[in-house]
Amino acid sequence: MEIELLRTACMCQTVICCRVTPLQKAQVVELVKKYKQAVTLAIGDGANDVSMIKAAHIGVGISGQEGMQAVLSSDYSFAQFRYLQRLLLVHGRWSYLRMCKFLRYFFYKNFTFTFVHFWYGFFCGFSAQTVFDEWFITLFNLVYTALPVLSLSLFDQDVNDWWSFQYPQLYTPGQLNQYFSKRAFVYTVLHSGYSSLVLFFIPWAAMYDTVRDDGKEIVDYQSFALLAQTCLLIAVSIQLGLDTHYWTAMNQFFLWGSLSVYFAVIFTMYSNGMFLTLTSSFPFIGTARNSLNQPNVWLTMLLTSVLCVLPVVAYRFLRILLWPTINDKVRYKVRQDKVLPPTPRRVQARRTSTRRSGYAFSHAQGYGDLVTSGKFLRRTPKSRPALFSQTDSPLAQTQPQFYRTISEREEPPLSP
Amino acid sequence: MMASNYNAKEEDGHQPAAIGHGGAGTVKNKKPDNTAFKQQRLPAWQPILTAGTVLPAFFVIGLIFIPIGIGLFVTSNNIKELEIDYTGVDMSSPCYNCSQSYSWNSTKPCTCSVPFSLDQPFESNVFMYYGLSNFYQNHRRYVKSRDDSQLNGDKASLKSPSKECEPYRTSDEKPIAPCGAIANSLFNDTLELYYIDPNGSRTAIPLVKKGIAWWTDKHVKFRNPGGNDNLTVVFQGTSKPVNWRKSVYELDPSDPDNNGFINEDFIVWMRTAALPTFRKLYRIIHKKPNMTPTLPLGQYILEVTYNYPVRSFEGRKRMILSTMSWMGGKNPFLGIAYITVGSVCFFLGIVLLIIHHKYGNRNHSADIPS
Numbered sequence: 001m002e003i004e005l006l007r008t009a010c011m012c013q014t015v016i017c018c019r020v021t022p023l024q025k026a027q028v029v030e031l032v033k034k035y036k037q038a039v040t041l042a043i044g045d046g047a048n049d050v051s052m053i054k055a056a057h058i059g060v061g062i063s064g065q066e067g068m069q070a071v072l073s074s075d076y077s078f079a080q081f082r083y084l085q086r087l088l089l090v091h092g093r094w095s096y097l098r099m100c101k102f103l104r105y106f107f108y109k110n111f112t113f114t115f116v117h118f119w120y121g122f123f124c125g126f127s128a129q130t131v132f133d134e135w136f137i138t139l140f141n142l143v144y145t146a147l148p149v150l151s152l153s154l155f156d157q158d159v160n161d162w163w164s165f166q167y168p169q170l171y172t173p174g175q176l177n178q179y180f181s182k183r184a185f186v187y188t189v190l191h192s193g194y195s196s197l198v199l200f201f202i203p204w205a206a207m208y209d210t211v212r213d214d215g216k217e218i219v220d221y222q223s224f225a226l227l228a229q230t231c232l233l234i235a236v237s238i239q240l241g242l243d244t245h246y247w248t249a250m251n252q253f254f255l256w257g258s259l260s261v262y263f264a265v266i267f268t269m270y271s272n273g274m275f276l277t278l279t280s281s282f283p284f285i286g287t288a289r290n291s292l293n294q295p296n297v298w299l300t301m302l303l304t305s306v307l308c309v310l311p312v313v314a315y316r317f318l319r320i321l322l323w324p325t326i327n328d329k330v331r332y333k334v335r336q337d338k339v340l341p342p343t344p345r346r347v348q349a350r351r352t353s354t355r356r357s358g359y360a361f362s363h364a365q366g367y368g369d370l371v372t373s374g375k376f377l378r379r380t381p382k383s384r385p386a387l388f389s390q391t392d393s394p395l396a397q398t399q400p401q402f403y404r405t406i407s408e409r410e411e412p413p414l415s416p
Numbered sequence: 417m418m419a420s421n422y423n424a425k426e427e428d429g430h431q432p433a434a435i436g437h438g439g440a441g442t443v444k445n446k447k448p449d450n451t452a453f454k455q456q457r458l459p460a461w462q463p464i465l466t467a468g469t470v471l472p473a474f475f476v477i478g479l480i481f482i483p484i485g486i487g488l489f490v491t492s493n494n495i496k497e498l499e500i501d502y503t504g505v506d507m508s509s510p511c512y513n514c515s516q517s518y519s520w521n522s523t524k525p526c527t528c529s530v531p532f533s534l535d536q537p538f539e540s541n542v543f544m545y546y547g548l549s550n551f552y553q554n555h556r557r558y559v560k561s562r563d564d565s566q567l568n569g570d571k572a573s574l575k576s577p578s579k580e581c582e583p584y585r586t587s588d589e590k591p592i593a594p595c596g597a598i599a600n601s602l603f604n605d606t607l608e609l610y611y612i613d614p615n616g617s618r619t620a621i622p623l624v625k626k627g628i629a630w631w632t633d634k635h636v637k638f639r640n641p642g643g644n645d646n647l648t649v650v651f652q653g654t655s656k657p658v659n660w661r662k663s664v665y666e667l668d669p670s671d672p673d674n675n676g677f678i679n680e681d682f683i684v685w686m687r688t689a690a691l692p693t694f695r696k697l698y699r700i701i702h703k704k705p706n707m708t709p710t711l712p713l714g715q716y717i718l719e720v721t722y723n724y725p726v727r728s729f730e731g732r733k734r735m736i737l738s739t740m741s742w743m744g745g746k747n748p749f750l751g752i753a754y755i756t757v758g759s760v761c762f763f764l765g766i767v768l769l770i771i772h773h774k775y776g777n778r779n780h781s782a783d784i785p786s
Binding site (some may be wrong): 157205212275 | 768
């Protein structure tokens with residue numbers, strides 16, 4: 001019987017359940033959760049909505065007239081229903097984008113770091129000798145790459161909030177799980193494999209059996225470690241720069257700052273003073289001074305960075321050109337609009353409060369008028385693309401769901 | 417009361433102040449600040465990969481890399497290098513007998529002579545290296561087996577070396593100076609060069625043994641305990657490494673600045689190599705003051721005092737003579753790599769330009785699907 005209800009309900013655009021007890025509200029949510037395998041969101045403002053809020057994946061409570069019960073049991077809370085639009089289309093979307101970028105970058109950075117050691121194993125008798133300096137290994141995730149990633153995951157946006165409202169279609173990649181999936185993870189691993197090959201074998205070949213320009217040693221373990229670790233850090237930093245779409249001052253400061261901190265730290269750690277104070281902890285004395293003044297070391301670093309980054313740039317350029325995603329299209333439009341300033345928006349007149357008592361909507365004002373005008377009933381429904389893939393359980397065989405796009409239109413004033 | 421709360425709700429949505437509740441204090445306004453930082457409106461640069469930025473970048477990189485590559489390749493080709501493998505693997509090679517008959521305890525060292533010829537004269541400073549193959553100086557246990565404090569002249573470490581040096585820490589109840597496997601396996605072949613005149617007489621070529629180690633190594637990292645004098649006294653109570661024939665204070669008794677831990681051959685050896693095939697600077701042949709080449713073309717002889725056994729692990733020993741340039745020794749890889757990457761980049765730029773012209777314009781002006 002409940003399958004019938006679900007199937008029927010999913011064929012409708014909107015379903016109104018009235019005179020339901022709190023338990024039944026929760027049961028409706030759980031029904032959708034169980035059979036539709038979809039992510040559910042429940043929003044309510046009273047104590048009778050608490051069970052529904054807790055049953056859904058995301059619970060949103062509205063604070064205000066009915067008290068704080070809903071707020072206390074919810075994941076998100078705000079004061080007016082209309083803020084739901086901002087929560088989903090702006091903050092939820094940005095949050096998903098940031099998390100996915102962060103995860104992909106973090107896996108890339110650490111896999112590259114580890115695979116370089118794997119390749120070195122073939123050349124050191126598989127004795128687990130590290131290619132990098134031990135201090136670098138300690139500070140890599142802690143100092144040199146921590147703050148830039150943090151700034152990426154705090155500040156990155158693809159488009160700003162106004163544009164997010166203009167194009168709610170930007171929300172669909174999140175629903176379709178496009179940015180971080182098993183496939184994306186495999187691509188990240190392959191990308192790391194390629195980067196690690198470049199980051200180890202280019203320095204290996206460039207330094208094979210060679211010396212400094214005054215004849216002295218340059219392929220000793222310490223100089224090679226310094227070269228490999230600097231190449232790695234530059235390559236992952238440039239990759240972060242490519243991933244960042246929104247460069248605030250903080251991003252710039254953290255990224256360039258981390259690179260400068262790296263050079264400052266190595267010059268300090270490899271200085272005479274540190275060696276003489278704590279001899280066994282800082283055996284790399286003199287390495288930075290003796291190898292970083294060699295042109296072929298810098299040329300090797302330039303070659304590795306370019307070779308790591310160019311395929312990524314070429315691939316992304318081609319993808320934006322030939323198979324642009326919705327994000328690419330909107331970003332391109334944003335840029336075009338910046339070049340030609342947009343026509344100023346007509347300011348929507350604020351409606352005076354004409355609260356009608358007969359409707360149980362918890363929307364903000366505006367849509368009540370829309371319903372009573374009967375306009376949307378007369379309009380032929382356009383067919384919309386399916387937003388949910390067919391992952392229903394066999395028990396619930398339903399049609400694909402259609403969702404109405406929220407767009408702001410000028411409403412003709414209606415007589416009350 | 418209801419009316420007043422009702423009105424308050426019509427506003428922006430901040431929490432209505434608890435006016436009617438006994439005046440115990442207003443509820444704190446939890447509205448976040450309307451600053452650019454907290455409302456995520458910070459000014460930012462938003463770059464996009466468009467054809468206008470990517471294609472010129474590819475062409476520029478291609479145009480920069482190709483000349484650099486050509487420069488590197490030409491420089492590398494102009495460096496002159498000669499390599500002689502004197503391990504003595506074949507029966508016909510001069511050092512075959514020495515390689516077979518190695519024993520630790522023999523007091524009479526085995527010598528062999530390897531003749532070679534130069535078809536081009538070597539100009540400017542010529543550097544003489546010894547090279548080893550299949551020698552894993554980068555094996556982890558080997559790399560850790562040293563005591564940097566002892567090598568820095570710390571007297572406490574001299575008498576009681578670090579545990580990392582095991583099993584080369586003590587011998588005959590006495591601490592080993594210098595301890596560790598790296599020091600123990602010091603390269604001890606002696607190489608000498610002679611030039612054979614066209615009329616048959618041999619001239620020894622002057623080989624300089626100072627100035628082969630890094631300045632920081634020689635003057636900061638390695639120090640003799642208690643200064644450079646009276647080393648025999650200072651090293652009393654320590655024993656020499658197991659595989660050495662002489663003690664550390666006998667490495668170069670004629671020059672106190674090159675004796676003990678600061679002996680440059682020792683320092684060069686202690687700077688462990690990163691790869692299993694490596695070369696280490698042995699001697700320098702300084703350029704002659706007038707315009708004569710440092711090593712004229714002709715016949716030469718390399719006299720080897722064959723002390724170092726490498727046959728047991730299939731290693732190889734070689735002697736290398738090489739001139740220098742601003743990019744170091746002869747290594748054509750960087751030049752070839754730059755030329756390859758530059759051309760690939762340029763070619764890729766052209767391909768992307770073609771793709772952009774044919775297919776690019778239709779997609780950007782496409783409608784954003786609703």
